[in-house]
Amino acid sequence: MQRWPTIAIKAIAILTGLIFLVYVSIAVYINFNKKELLTAINKELNSSLNGSLVIGSMEPSFLKGFPGISVSLRDVSLRDSLWKTHQHTLLQAKDLDVSINAIALITGTIRINRVGINNARIYLFTDSAGYSNTSVFKKNNKVKNKETEGGSTAEIRRLSLNNVAFILDNRQGHKLFRLAIKSVKGKIDHTGDGWKAGVNLNILINDLAFNTRKGSFLKDKLMNGSFSLRYNNETDVIDLEKKEVSIGEGDFQIGGKFDMSKKPVEFVITLDSDELEWKDASSLLTKKIAGKLNKFDLTAPIAVKAVIAGNMVPGSQPSIDVSCKVKNNVLTSPGGIVDKCSFTGVFTNHAQKGKGNNDPNSLIKLYHFTGDYEKISFTMDSVHINDLTNPVATGTFRSKFPIVRLNQVFGEDLLKFNGGVADVNLVYKADMVDLELRKPIFKGTINIENADIDYQPRKLNFKNSSIGLRFTENDLLIKNIQVQSGSSIVKMEGSVKNFMNLYYTAPERILFNWEINSPRINLGEFLGFLALRKRVKTVKKRNSGFMDQLNVVLEKSNVDMRMRIDKVIYDKFTATDANANLTLSESGIKMKDISVRHAGGTLRLNGSVLQKGSLNHFKINTKIANVNIRDFFYSFNNFGLQTFTHKNLKGFLFSRNTISGSVTDMGKIVPRSLNGTVIFDIRKGALIGFEPIMGVGKFAFPFRDLENITFSNLNGKFDIRGEKVTINPMMVNSSVLNMNVAGVYSLGKGTNIALDVPLRNPKKDADITDKKEIQERRMKGIVLHILATDGDDGKIKFKWNKNHK
Template sequence: MPLWLKRSVQILASLILLIIVIFIGLAIYVGAHKKELQASITKQLNKNLNGSLTVGSLEPTFLKSFPNVSVALKKVEIKDSLWNVHHHSLLTATGFDIAVNTMALLKGTIEIRKVTINDAEVYLYTDSNGYSNTSVFKKKPEKAPVVKDDSSTPAEIRRFELNDVRFILDNRKGNKLFLFAIQDFNGKVDYPSSGWNADIKLKTLVRSLAFNTKRGSFVKDKVLEGKMNIAYNEKAGMIEVKPNVLNIGSDPFVLGAKFKISKDPVEFSISVEAPHILWKNASALLAPNITSKLDMFSLDKPIYAKAVIEGNMGAGGDPSIFVKAKVNDNVLTGFGGIVEQCNFSGIYTNNFINGKGFTDANSAIKLYHFSGSYKELPFTADTVFIHNLDKPVATGIFKSRFDVAKLSNVLGKDVLNFTKGTADLKLQYSADIVDFRFNKPMLAGLISVKNADVSYVPRGVDFKNTSIMLDFKGPDLLIRDIRLQSGKSVVYMDGSIKNFLNLYYNDPEKILVNWKMHSPEIYLGEFLGFLGDRKSSPPVKSKSKSNSFATQINTILDKGSAEINLRVDKVHYSRFTGTNATADIFLSHNGLSLKNVSLKHGGGAIKLDGKLKQNGRLNSFALNTVVSNVNIRDFFYSFENFGLQSPTSKNLRGNFSARTNVTGSVNGAGKLIPGSMNGNVSFVIKKGALVSFDAVKNIGRFAFPFRNLDNITFDNLNGKFDINGRLVTIRPMMINSSVLNMDLAGVYATTGKGTNILLDVPLRNPKKDEDITDKQEIKERRMKGIVIHVLATDGEDGKIKFKLVGKKDKES
């Protein structure tokens, strides 16, 4: 072995031997001076305390922190001066290991290099009056007096380690409770001139992080794990936790904080940022009062979120909370619906109006640049705003353009079935939120539908090329620029509904629409579906919003009412055609009422008032009619001879005027129910003629064989009928015609048996009196000569039979 190497080994062996000797000496020294060392360490640790630190026992553990000397303190407890009042020790620890600087120890001083605490509890207690057991630590004077004594400077702990330590901050005055079950908390501390810096590794279970115990805890029962860098600036009185990545539960967060300990009470600001987290996970980290509000929504995919919590440790109530979120191409569930392809930027704040307090009532959620698709209906909203989370109210402006056929996804197909057309929507809304659903929103704005094909399914009525503009004005609804086409009928409409929104939500059956309608041409037969049985919608299987909306619309259409001012250039019904028609119509769920109806027909005019009571297969009506100077042939033809088998329109000529007051029934197809009419009719026929009327011709075969009975003319014919079902009572009337004169009265059966009409027919030929101008003379000569009495009755073959009767038979 070379000499230099031999000498080096000798020197190293000597050093090792020296260290062994020193440690043996230290062991002997510590063993001999345990009580003095325990007292010295206790004295050192008590230097900055307003209270007491007690140590149950001291044991040397040299090899544990070699080359430093370490001792284990058992049953360590720190109490403040008022412990006897509140009984909350600041620290209780089963094991408290302290490593001290060996060289300093040899010089007779204590310098603590590392503190390890095991199985302990740190309890920071503040009572309801604001007193805290942290007052056990003395405050440094601003300028410490220079006093030389045999003591060293306050202990500076270089390294620390906590295992199985419970940390509790219980502030009864501020209603704050922090409770951490620390599994591992270790690090090292440097002491620059500004204060100190600590690099920490942490793993703890957060049992409570309640800034207001009345609201509940943040991050409750979550494991917080990661590294932190904490700095204390003595001049600024600030402890700062530099932003760093920590895991809260299974999600990584960037966490930073500042604590202004120079303030009384201590002020704090905590920032928590999650670049990629599920909404439900982020919501679960907040206090229950906030979580319950944010859980109005759920999002399927991860989002970006950041929360800033600011407040103080005093009795100031809730801290300020500000949360930001960014959502891209997500699926949002909330307010009773699902929004796909959802995008928005959002914030939550509990300080919406400065000075109103950090409360739910002063909280708000704002969603910016909101877009998505609801049941395949795309929409955008610049801002969705929800405020007062005690009683949440949502406001915003929605815009959308979509194919109206997709409305079936919202309305279903049982009431209104859209198959074609486009819709544009721009609505400003305000709505209460009840049970996480929009409740009775107030609307303002426009909905425009163009070129739509739609079926009103319960009535089986189809409309083509339909357009409509809905204009929401406060509580009212204006309905403008409507075009409805059903078959060959085209109707243009404008309308309004007063107090629409209130009635829609509370009493949809009380909705009244005021309409102004005009049509160049209407075929009433195309709307007969409104007379028939209404098809019932299938029962609603769920309480979804779409079904609720469809139910409300169905109720409005079925049970709502309408007042209509109608103008029609030309109206058609079966054989009837009228022009220049006007009417005031009142529609209700069980029928309609007609007032001020007038139209031109057959060269004359018709006016009427009436009611129709709807009852599916049997619809009853009541009509008061004034017919003025219409062509009787056209009139009878148009109304299918009013159910009469004879005479018919083929037998009648002349100008007809009448007044009617009748009731009756029509079926679902609009056909008159035979024998259903009751009432009375009075009429006048001017310049009339009875053409090829078989009933008269049958008499003429034996009574007037040489007179022309094919065309019987008369200048003025008056009559009154009383209608009672299938029986028409003909009040006594005189007929003065070109062929014969006649008095008649009796009962005519429109169907079946019951006809019994007596005719008094003078055989005198009226032509003989054509040159007489004296009306009184004509009246006196009218019934002179032979008068035959004819009885019209039912024949066995169902046809009317005529027979001559004597004067006695007539009088009887």
């Protein structure tokens, strides 16, 4: 028994020596016959190719591949038969090493220990018609049967590539992959049901374009890491185990699957990163997409998961699904900065089944988006951005915040907010241009409480204001509005039909319908509506587009107001039970069916105010009934008259007037601007201390009391033309005297009034009841013909009317 170990050792030694002798013999044979062998190899390989394989030289490497047979092939090139047409060489290598296991070869198994490709260029080319230079390899339709034909399939154990340029140029499918392979080292273990491999790589990705018309992914990015692959013969699937790989500046866990059983081959690649910088992520995408994403930024890294799936069909675009989680981050966007930003995001380029993987079928979803914008906290439960070719954003927006913070968002040129709280709950839809929302359409509510707002174009201030806005599909409903300006309190409700459609396309057609009630309005606190609306300067700043459009709407829209006011005050004027229908437009104000109670009577008015420059041109028709004339004149500052004032009047006025003129933006009537007609009837009236009459009395009726002249009824017609008032022939029947009056009274120069005054004392006819007799006796006796004209001192002078006929 002790002899068997010795015999075994000797046998192994002899066997090893024989193998070594065989190896040396083969190596020596190759070395001395390499020229003939190279010629034979070239001939044999070219016989199975649709093209040509050229090997410049072959050198055996004794120590490189021991115990295998190793050869180094120099200047290797492989070209297809149509190379002269397209000029793209499939393989061009300066150095190609192959090592075959000599012992396995003796047993009939071809085991390639190592294949090394160095300083090479691999160019896989497909032209626009579908022809590929890989057709250099002849197709063999015969299926080899190992049991009947013997032999074995070659098994490669190690593969390495160093300094290899790899190009896949598929012009039919518009695909271009360009890789600068610095180093790839792979180890392959063959199992009974397939193989498994580990690969370490260091590759510069110059281009990864699945569709060259869309641009390249991973442009000029360095990939460094390791992969584990497993192939199953039965399923014909290559599984890529998830491993950490660096791409550019980011670290990813990459996995996937390649289904070789499908024709064409289908693949799924997954990329995960727990901490990825926004700029690093965007730099991995196409230039076009990155350009859009770079308008945004997130301060802290985010967690990202991506799945890319597709096939090798010419022109196909892979499906892309990306999800990310953002928590307590800072988002920078074209619209501003969002602090404390958190959301879950999802992207897909195949939103609807059957419509392809493309931009029009792309969808971005953002869930539970929260943050602070200009210190305004908000929540968007869901945001959808559909169709990246013509993107449309839809979503919800909820926020409750101090309204003063809007000054930071929109500026203070149009509206200045000084206090109050806004509660916003909206569903919106908007186009996106350069990743900014344009022309949003809203549904939902905006409620504002206790607001203090300055409307800058008209210098109006509203305090303790409450506003309720409700946006429906098309209309705007405005509820429970209460505004206070000074001592005025206004309660309003209103609506705008078709508001959302007209807001952007035709603001001049917008009509606000208001129902207004108020216990008290001081018109002096709203004089801003008489002033020309101040133009708001466009400021180049964030959100200026929204405020510019709002400014246009406020400037061009129309307002129809139905007003019910308990008490109206303006300067000296006071009225009650006011009712009015007003229409406000860009050009001015239209007044319809205005009625008030004033000075014991009623006033009714229709008319308009046209704004031009710094003046307001008005035209009104009025009816006055049973108004205390003294109070009436006092309330309107005697209508600009200097000589004839409320102090000279007593009685009750009935009048119909058509007057036009101008009023300043301070509510003052412009002197000498009035034009129109005044038809009046004064009942139970009196003239008190009226200078023209007293002037006549000084020399005509020295013994009559002209300080207080009473009359039961006085009517007449005045035609007003600027500074001149034409007194149509008018009979004055009073307690002191009778007279006929006609002529022109001027507020400047040009007074010329004819007065025909009988000396007969009206008291003598006091007992006569026959009106006809009274009329006949009225002008009997001596009649004085007096002319009132301008004096040198600016006062009215009286003289005999020499021109009387």
